[in-house]
Amino acid sequence: MTGDHQTLALLLFSAFVAVTLAITTWVSRHRHGSAEEFYAGGRLFSPMENGFAIAGDYMSAASFLGISGLIALYGYDGLLYSVGFLVAWLVVLFLVAELVRNCGRFTLADVVAARMSERPVRIAAGTSSVTVSVLYLVAQMVGAGSLVALLLGGQGEAAQTWTVIGVGALMVIYVSLGGMRATTWIQIVKAVLLLGGTIALTVLVLVRFHGDFDHLLTSAAERSGHGESFLAPGLKYGADWTARFDFISLGLALVLGTAGLPHILSRFYTVPTARAARRSVVWSIGLIGGFYLMTIVLGFGAAAIVGSDAVRASNAAGNTAVPLLALDLGGGADSTGGTVLFAVVAAVAFATILAVVAGITLASSASVAHDLYASLRRRRAKQRSEVAVARVAAVGIGVVAIALGLLARDLNVAFLVGLAFAVAASANLPVLLYSLFWRGFTTRGAVWAVYGGLIPALTLVLLSPVVSGSPESLFPGVDFHLFPLQNPGIVSIPLGFLAGWLGTVTSAELPDEAKHAETEVRSLTGAGAA
Amino acid sequence: MHSSNGHSRVREGGPGGPDAVGSTGSVRYDDPWYDALASGWGESDPAPAPAAAPAARAEGVTAAEVYLEVQRSAAFQEVRSQYRRFVVPAVVGFLAWYIGYVVTATTAPALMARPVAGAVNVAMVAGLAQFFTTFLLTWAYTRHARLRRDRAALELRWDTQEMTRGTRSGTS
Numbered sequence: 186m187t188g189d190h191q192t193l194a195l196l197l198f199s200a201f202v203a204v205t206l207a208i209t210t211w212v213s214r215h216r217h218g219s220a221e222e223f224y225a226g227g228r229l230f231s232p233m234e235n236g237f238a239i240a241g242d243y244m245s246a247a248s249f250l251g252i253s254g255l256i257a258l259y260g261y262d263g264l265l266y267s268v269g270f271l272v273a274w275l276v277v278l279f280l281v282a283e284l285v286r287n288c289g290r291f292t293l294a295d296v297v298a299a300r301m302s303e304r305p306v307r308i309a310a311g312t313s314s315v316t317v318s319v320l321y322l323v324a325q326m327v328g329a330g331s332l333v334a335l336l337l338g339g340q341g342e343a344a345q346t347w348t349v350i351g352v353g354a355l356m357v358i359y360v361s362l363g364g365m366r367a368t369t370w371i372q373i374v375k376a377v378l379l380l381g382g383t384i385a386l387t388v389l390v391l392v393r394f395h396g397d398f399d400h401l402l403t404s405a406a407e408r409s410g411h412g413e414s415f416l417a418p419g420l421k422y423g424a425d426w427t428a429r430f431d432f433i434s435l436g437l438a439l440v441l442g443t444a445g446l447p448h449i450l451s452r453f454y455t456v457p458t459a460r461a462a463r464r465s466v467v468w469s470i471g472l473i474g475g476f477y478l479m480t481i482v483l484g485f486g487a488a489a490i491v492g493s494d495a496v497r498a499s500n501a502a503g504n505t506a507v508p509l510l511a512l513d514l515g516g517g518a519d520s521t522g523g524t525v526l527f528a529v530v531a532a533v534a535f536a537t538i539l540a541v542v543a544g545i546t547l548a549s550s551a552s553v554a555h556d557l558y559a560s561l562r563r564r565r566a567k568q569r570s571e572v573a574v575a576r577v578a579a580v581g582i583g584v585v586a587i588a589l590g591l592l593a594r595d596l597n598v599a600f601l602v603g604l605a606f607a608v609a610a611s612a613n614l615p616v617l618l619y620s621l622f623w624r625g626f627t628t629r630g631a632v633w634a635v636y637g638g639l640i641p642a643l644t645l646v647l648l649s650p651v652v653s654g655s656p657e658s659l660f661p662g663v664d665f666h667l668f669p670l671q672n673p674g675i676v677s678i679p680l681g682f683l684a685g686w687l688g689t690v691t692s693a694e695l696p697d698e699a700k701h702a703e704t705e706v707r708s709l710t711g712a713g714a715a
Numbered sequence: 716m717h718s719s720n721g722h723s724r725v726r727e728g729g730p731g732g733p734d735a736v737g738s739t740g741s742v743r744y745d746d747p748w749y750d751a752l753a754s755g756w757g758e759s760d761p762a763p764a765p766a767a768a769p770a771a772r773a774e775g776v777t778a779a780e781v782y783l784e785v786q787r788s789a790a791f792q793e794v795r796s797q798y799r800r801f802v803v804p805a806v807v808g809f810l811a812w813y814i815g816y817v818v819t820a821t822t823a824p825a826l827m828a829r830p831v832a833g834a835v836n837v838a839m840v841a842g843l844a845q846f847f848t849t850f851l852l853t854w855a856y857t858r859h860a861r862l863r864r865d866r867a868a869l870e871l872r873w874d875t876q877e878m879t880r881g882t883r884s885g886t887s
């Protein structure tokens with residue numbers, strides 16, 4: 186990576202930062218400071234805008250660089266990831282998007298608390314939302330640090346530290362000044378940039394192979410050194426039964442976790458009606474599906490053009506496959522085309538991380554202010570405006586995420602993302618589905634469902650080989666791992682559902698028929714929707 | 716942008732006045748983004764009596780009773796069963812198809828490696844089929860909702876809001 190690349194990439198980064206800061210100031214020029222405005226952007230986005238924003242929130246750098254890299258290294262097993270990330274949207278579309286838009290105001294807890302005794306449910310749902318957000322946030326910060334350090338050539342610790350701090354500071358500025366409106370526009374700009382960059386690279390790969398997908402696959406298999414088995418599953422997850430169960434666990438977490446991610450749920454509140462929420466999910470399924478189809482071409486293209494060995498030599502996890510592919514497609518390391526394409530890819534990856542981070546920070550500040558602060562503040566305390574609390578919370582979460590991001594610098598990004606999905610699927614999804622669809626669900630059931638998913642998920646991770654007992658774990662020196670899998674989903678997701686059921690059948694409280702009727706009528710018709 | 720102003724006025728019970736709750740086919744069921752010319756939900760016709768859901772205008776009716784009554788009404792039962800008739804089989808179907816795919820891919824790689832045409836094997840076809848079925852189900856769901864649910868749900872929405880507003884001003 187020569188100086189030319191770095192200069193150009195830095196220029197493009199700065200342009201993106203300047204443009205997004207301009208957007209932030211522009212949209213917050215006459216803001217009202219109301220909660221409606223800060224958390225939901227006034228609920229006036231169109232389905233297409235929101236669809237792009239959802240896609241922007243969802244397509245992280247882990248997808249863009251990580252999945253293509255996995256395909257370039259392991260062939261078909263990388264593709265398994267992208268299928269899970271896409272199919273998950275059917276859960277969101279069928280069971281969650283419209284109903285949540287109709288029942289809630291700003292957060293997941295709104296939907297649950299409408300039926301239950303409010304305080305304990307809000308605290309539980311708020312806690313799990315913040316936990317999921319922080320895990321996801323740390324994954325993005327770690328990704329930003331290692332990625333930018335890698336792309337800019339400065340592999341040193343200092344570059345990484347400053348990137349994490351810089352990304353964190355920028356996101357706090359975006360979120361606390363601009364609220365949902367600015368965050369949404371940043372997502373839209375980022376989604377357009379990311380899709381544009383991906384389309385350009387895909388077209389170049391296909392042109393290189395004269396549009397012959399079959400030829401692309403055979404060349405990829407040849408250059409990978411694995412031959413035919415590169416195109417079939419098993420290279421990464423087929424070694425033994427532990428690896429297989431690990432992947433099945435991850436697959437479950439991916440498909441069920443998306444519908445429990447707080448920053449995805451909060452996006453449905455930015456459109457005026459449930460029908461608009463449905464249309465925005467349709468837009469985002471189209472965009473996300475198209476994007477993952479293109480990452481397949483990029484992944485196999487990187488294996489065929491750059492070669493798996495060259496990718497592995499540059500970064501063992503495969504994260505640099507796409508930048509290397511761009512360099513080659515543009516005409517090689519010394520050409521202008523290669524330099525420009527490389528810098529564009531680097532800038533797009535950076536924009537991706539920044540936008541995802543802003544979206545999550547906003548969602549978790551909403552959970553802190555709207556759920557936790559509102560339930561926990563002392564009754565006598567001076568009533569503060571919720572939006573002011575949310576702005577402070579955004580700063581606080583930013584600081585926590587920066588600190589954890591610096592501590593967790595050496596953890597695998599894909600693992601952290603998978604963990605966030607597993608916690609979301611175990612703690613948030615059961616309580617959400619039970620409240621929407623189960624007539625007999627009670628307050629105790631809701632509280633148990635949240636903690637019964639959250640605590641096992643986190644405990645199993647602590648006892649997994651990720652934390653101790655293997656050379657790659659967080660504490661390689663000690664060994665207290667009892668649970669063989671890296672991803673807890675296959676155990677903790679059923680536990681979350683089970684705990685919710687158990688809490689409900691053992692509780693003395695009779696379910697409130699009228700509250701259930703209200704939730705059902707409102708969720709399906711939109712009566713009284715905010 | 717301004718087309719939804721009338722809409723929000725209805726919601727907040729502001730000066731928009733009585734809103735259109737006619738259960739006739741003339742009610743617009745599109746969301747505000749797709750009929751920008753509509754001058755607002757509230758202005759069109761002055762409220763005729765709600766017909767889709769039973770009228771609950773009696774004095775002293777609480778909001779809880781309104782929701783229970785709407786829930787029991789035939790119109791709502793129809794919306795709910797239409798929703799479930801599509802969603803339940805669809806969720807079972809795609810979850811089984813996805814989990815079956817993941818389990819087969821991890822436990823039976825030999826089966827997945829069988830060639831189909833050229834370099835394309837069973838695994839590649841199954842993976843692309845997952846993408847295809849996702850797009851197909853998305854299309855089928857929106858079509859079903861648009862044709863079978865949206866109109867009835869919107870009528871119920873205005874009727875219910877009208878009834879609860881009556882209770883609120885009646886009881887306070």
